[in-house]
Amino acid sequence: MSKQNPQLDAQGNLKHFLTTEGLSRNLLTDILDQAEGFLGVAQQAVKKVPLCRGKVIANLFFETSTRTRTTFELAAKRLSADVLNLNISTSATAKGETLLDTLRNLEAMHVDMFVVRHATSGAAHFIAAHADPHVSVINAGDGRHAHPTQAMLDMFTIRRHKQDFSRLRVAIVGDIMHSRVARSQILALKTLGVPEVRVIAPSTLMPNGIEEAFGVHAYHDLREGVRDVDVIIMLRIQRERMNSSLLPSEHEYFRLFGLTEERLSTAQPDAIVMHPGPINRGVEMDSQVADGPRSVILEQVSNGIAVRMAVMSMCIGTQNLKSQPQGDVDG
Amino acid sequence: MSKQNPQLDAQGNLKHFLTTEGLSRNLLTDILDQAEGFLGVAQQAVKKVPLCRGKVIANLFFETSTRTRTTFELAAKRLSADVLNLNISTSATAKGETLLDTLRNLEAMHVDMFVVRHATSGAAHFIAAHADPHVSVINAGDGRHAHPTQAMLDMFTIRRHKQDFSRLRVAIVGDIMHSRVARSQILALKTLGVPEVRVIAPSTLMPNGIEEAFGVHAYHDLREGVRDVDVIIMLRIQRERMNSSLLPSEHEYFRLFGLTEERLSTAQPDAIVMHPGPINRGVEMDSQVADGPRSVILEQVSNGIAVRMAVMSMCIGTQNLKSQPQGDVDG
Amino acid sequence: MSKQNPQLDAQGNLKHFLTTEGLSRNLLTDILDQAEGFLGVAQQAVKKVPLCRGKVIANLFFETSTRTRTTFELAAKRLSADVLNLNISTSATAKGETLLDTLRNLEAMHVDMFVVRHATSGAAHFIAAHADPHVSVINAGDGRHAHPTQAMLDMFTIRRHKQDFSRLRVAIVGDIMHSRVARSQILALKTLGVPEVRVIAPSTLMPNGIEEAFGVHAYHDLREGVRDVDVIIMLRIQRERMNSSLLPSEHEYFRLFGLTEERLSTAQPDAIVMHPGPINRGVEMDSQVADGPRSVILEQVSNGIAVRMAVMSMCIGTQNLKSQPQGDVDG
Numbered sequence: 001m002s003k004q005n006p007q008l009d010a011q012g013n014l015k016h017f018l019t020t021e022g023l024s025r026n027l028l029t030d031i032l033d034q035a036e037g038f039l040g041v042a043q044q045a046v047k048k049v050p051l052c053r054g055k056v057i058a059n060l061f062f063e064t065s066t067r068t069r070t071t072f073e074l075a076a077k078r079l080s081a082d083v084l085n086l087n088i089s090t091s092a093t094a095k096g097e098t099l100l101d102t103l104r105n106l107e108a109m110h111v112d113m114f115v116v117r118h119a120t121s122g123a124a125h126f127i128a129a130h131a132d133p134h135v136s137v138i139n140a141g142d143g144r145h146a147h148p149t150q151a152m153l154d155m156f157t158i159r160r161h162k163q164d165f166s167r168l169r170v171a172i173v174g175d176i177m178h179s180r181v182a183r184s185q186i187l188a189l190k191t192l193g194v195p196e197v198r199v200i201a202p203s204t205l206m207p208n209g210i211e212e213a214f215g216v217h218a219y220h221d222l223r224e225g226v227r228d229v230d231v232i233i234m235l236r237i238q239r240e241r242m243n244s245s246l247l248p249s250e251h252e253y254f255r256l257f258g259l260t261e262e263r264l265s266t267a268q269p270d271a272i273v274m275h276p277g278p279i280n281r282g283v284e285m286d287s288q289v290a291d292g293p294r295s296v297i298l299e300q301v302s303n304g305i306a307v308r309m310a311v312m313s314m315c316i317g318t319q320n321l322k323s324q325p326q327g328d329v330d331g
Numbered sequence: 332m333s334k335q336n337p338q339l340d341a342q343g344n345l346k347h348f349l350t351t352e353g354l355s356r357n358l359l360t361d362i363l364d365q366a367e368g369f370l371g372v373a374q375q376a377v378k379k380v381p382l383c384r385g386k387v388i389a390n391l392f393f394e395t396s397t398r399t400r401t402t403f404e405l406a407a408k409r410l411s412a413d414v415l416n417l418n419i420s421t422s423a424t425a426k427g428e429t430l431l432d433t434l435r436n437l438e439a440m441h442v443d444m445f446v447v448r449h450a451t452s453g454a455a456h457f458i459a460a461h462a463d464p465h466v467s468v469i470n471a472g473d474g475r476h477a478h479p480t481q482a483m484l485d486m487f488t489i490r491r492h493k494q495d496f497s498r499l500r501v502a503i504v505g506d507i508m509h510s511r512v513a514r515s516q517i518l519a520l521k522t523l524g525v526p527e528v529r530v531i532a533p534s535t536l537m538p539n540g541i542e543e544a545f546g547v548h549a550y551h552d553l554r555e556g557v558r559d560v561d562v563i564i565m566l567r568i569q570r571e572r573m574n575s576s577l578l579p580s581e582h583e584y585f586r587l588f589g590l591t592e593e594r595l596s597t598a599q600p601d602a603i604v605m606h607p608g609p610i611n612r613g614v615e616m617d618s619q620v621a622d623g624p625r626s627v628i629l630e631q632v633s634n635g636i637a638v639r640m641a642v643m644s645m646c647i648g649t650q651n652l653k654s655q656p657q658g659d660v661d662g
Numbered sequence: 663m664s665k666q667n668p669q670l671d672a673q674g675n676l677k678h679f680l681t682t683e684g685l686s687r688n689l690l691t692d693i694l695d696q697a698e699g700f701l702g703v704a705q706q707a708v709k710k711v712p713l714c715r716g717k718v719i720a721n722l723f724f725e726t727s728t729r730t731r732t733t734f735e736l737a738a739k740r741l742s743a744d745v746l747n748l749n750i751s752t753s754a755t756a757k758g759e760t761l762l763d764t765l766r767n768l769e770a771m772h773v774d775m776f777v778v779r780h781a782t783s784g785a786a787h788f789i790a791a792h793a794d795p796h797v798s799v800i801n802a803g804d805g806r807h808a809h810p811t812q813a814m815l816d817m818f819t820i821r822r823h824k825q826d827f828s829r830l831r832v833a834i835v836g837d838i839m840h841s842r843v844a845r846s847q848i849l850a851l852k853t854l855g856v857p858e859v860r861v862i863a864p865s866t867l868m869p870n871g872i873e874e875a876f877g878v879h880a881y882h883d884l885r886e887g888v889r890d891v892d893v894i895i896m897l898r899i900q901r902e903r904m905n906s907s908l909l910p911s912e913h914e915y916f917r918l919f920g921l922t923e924e925r926l927s928t929a930q931p932d933a934i935v936m937h938p939g940p941i942n943r944g945v946e947m948d949s950q951v952a953d954g955p956r957s958v959i960l961e962q963v964s965n966g967i968a969v970r971m972a973v974m975s976m977c978i979g980t981q982n983l984k985s986q987p988q989g990d991v992d993g
Contacts, residue, residue, distance in 0.1 A: 278432060278433075401748065402771060609764075629767070
């Protein structure tokens with residue numbers, strides 16, 4: 001390859017985590033393996049490891065998201081890092097400072113990592129491209145482009161339940177067109193060797209040419225789409241899109257694409273149901289499914305912290321967990 | 332007893348702290364004794380003990396209260412816990428997520444304790460009833476129902492000045508009708524054996540039947556009510572209730588129920604004056620009293636941190652202070 | 663001296679840091695020397711020293727400033743202190759509590775230091791004058807009066823580049839009239855022995871009698887003012903003052919007082935260019951200068967954390983850095 005992957009350093013180690021695109025199966029598997037090691041931290045009496053002690057991780061959230069910010073904050077604290085929460089929209093940029101000046105200032109304060117959420121696709125790449133070499137950037141969601149830590153926590157959850165990616169049928173259901181989560185999931189599933197990925201959406205929410213572009217199978221009928229699948233990933237519907245020309249009412253959406261016990265019955269008997277949260281109950285699925293035995297939605301939340309700890313410590317260059325004591329060496 | 336007290340675990344230890352109601356004199360005394368041990372932490376060079384290191388305590392404030400949140404945050408930090416401040420009103424629930432989904436998510440993140448403030452009476456009980464067994468809930472004020480840590484810091488302050496509860500006359504003055512603080516105080520005072528509790532309020536702010544329901548004496552005249560008492564607890568007047576049908580003007584309220592040096596003179600010569608803060612000077616009392624030699628109002632603030640440390644560490648199951656080193660073992 | 667300097671304790675050590683006025687050259691030099699010792703902390707793997715462990719530092723920002731608050735927060739965390747961020751305007755004072763009651767309450771919580779920003783000149787002095795003896799106050803900017811940590815980080819940056827203050831010509835350019843930064847800088851430069859301080863401003867933004875009052879030289883022409891200087895300090899223009907009777911348009915301001923490479927050419931060949939940030943590019947200077955080889959603007963940001971660590975640890979009485987191990991003794 002003539003062009004260096006912008007996410008890797010010269011030695012091929014993860015430096016930034018911007019997208020699941022262009023990363024090797026080995027690297028994605030390494031993230032999953034590292035996360036496995038961090039899963040136990042939440043069970044310890046002292047839920048901390050000292051891997052990132054004295055490092056400063058800044059949450060740069062240009063879009064508000066308490067849930068995502070909280071999981072990154074908890075992951076950072078469990079790694080013993082110091083966390084700065086910066087609400088960018090109401091501060092420096094309000095004074096007319098450019099984004100790059102804000103970055104330069106944070107770098108001058110010796111911040112080690114930026115966790116970025118931004119409404120514009122490509123914002124995290126832009127920041128990584130212009131960041132000082134000592135800084136790592138993690139994409140916590142940029143426009144319609146990517147949300148790679150969400151995708152990797154989903155891969156982690158699938159692997160814990162299904163072990164082997166190479167025999168799975170996975171269906172992703174909902175607003176495929178606008179979903180950065182779906183994009184990142186499809187790319188990760190293909191890289192990890194899932195042979196059959198299906199996307200299920202109303203035609204108004206299905207991108208043209210997605211089958212060729214991503215090697216997936218498109219369905220416009222939920223019942224047909226989930227038949228015999230091992231994993232069903234429901235996407236969150238943005239309520240602001242309802243009652244537009246793209247989407248009918250919530251009631252109508254649920255009637256056609258909402259997951260129920262009855263519709264779930266055509267999937268494999270041990271199929272799992274996933275959702276990135278927060279759930280719109282009665283829109284994407286009914287409560288019987290959300291709280292039922294197939295749902296692994298809350299496991300996804302727990303797994304999300306372990307996966308984010310893995311990605312953060314790998315990018316910050318302290319990922320060699322196996323050689324580090326995991327106990328309360330901080331105290 | 333056929334029904335388990337919802338605040339206690341199977342061994343009778345404190346699991347949640349929701350109300351002073353239904354707890355034994357032994358347990359309340361245990362809280363006060365534990366708090367005594369934490370009072371010295373604030374005098375140490377390093378104001379920390381490692382009792383809750385690696386635990387995560389989430390402040391769930393559905394009602395804003397910087398003061399109360401700050402004292403809980405400081406108490407948690409002095410116990411070496413990690414603190415998450417979640418402004419719930421502006422985050423998940425704004426996206427249409429139910430309260431229970433928010434709780435389930437925080438539990439999945441392995442949060443150990445919720446400190447809850449909510450405008451609705453019973454909210455903390457509801458959350459405790461639905462919480463995962465590994466989570467403790469502390470009520471930081473719910474509607475008109477209870478504010479038990481405030482009541483216990485008041486008990487602690489009284490005990491430090493008067494030692495023996497069994498000979499005291501205590502007067503509570505103000506909006507008895509709407510006060511969650513008064514309710515929690517009365518229940519704690521009775522449980523701890525105070526023989527004479529008086530409540531003093533305009534008739535519009537005095538609940539019907541309070542004498543029978545709580546075993547207290549009701550007064551509508553401040554001068555008469557504070558005669559010979561050992562402790563005077565002033566309640567905070569909610570200014571938004573002023574100029575309603577319930578309350579006259581601030582000036583008129585002060586004229587009838589405001590505490591002055593002259594009115595205080597009918598109480599015991601060593602009577603103490605308390606207030607949960609923030610004081611409305613010239614409404615509940617004048618500055619001469621607030622800043623005078625009888626006032627223990629600022630001691631209440633200091634004591635509040637010790638009492639909250641006691642309750643938090645007891646609920647989280649690390650309360651065995653005596654067997655733990657208290658010094659700088661964290662460093 | 664009959665009157666004790668309000669910033670010093672009985673032994674002449676720094677207790678509060680409110681203004682650069684009235685402090686000796688020795689003391690200012692001591693701050694710079696201490697900061698030199700802290701500069702290396704940002705280069706350590708674990709960017710922390712345990713000097714203020716268990717201390718509580720409260721940011722009392724009555725005026726919002728994410729950038730300044732962040733640098734103080736980072737400085738406090740690198741000293742291992744616990745930080746409380748209090749947005750005062752939206753909390754206690756909104757409930758009608760007086761400023762002094764708010765202070766008394768924080769003192770009762772055993773807060774060790776207040777970092778104060780306030781729109782009113784003299785606010786930090788007022789707070790220091792009324793604070794409990796165990797509390798230190800640092801002025802993070804009060805009205806048009808003073809911003810002493812900004813001035814000291816500027817002195818630190820100058821010393822690192824020019825070593826000897828006693829031969830320098832320093833020019834300060836911009837809204838001299840309203841700038842608390844300029845006031846604090848001029849006083850520090852004079853105390854440290856700079857022989858020639860120039861101030862450059864439109865006549866509407868130049869205080870009457872400044873030459874006599876401060877011993878500086880006033881210029882109304884940028885080109886003339888920067889001739890042969892060693893240091894150029896650009897002030898930030900408050901955009902809200904634009905288009906008023908005091909200031910012409912941004913374009914017109916830049917035409918007359920904006921720094922360009924060409925105008926910079928009359929200064930010493932090794933002159934440095936400073937700015938407190940955030941820069942209004944194309945108003946105070948163009949990007950060629952801001953990002954050019956003379957600019958030390960980002961160094962100022964890095965230096966700011968070291969200087970604030972120095973001032974905080976000196977005020978809190980743990981400044982004896984030399985006798986303390988600097989490494990990871992916290993872990």
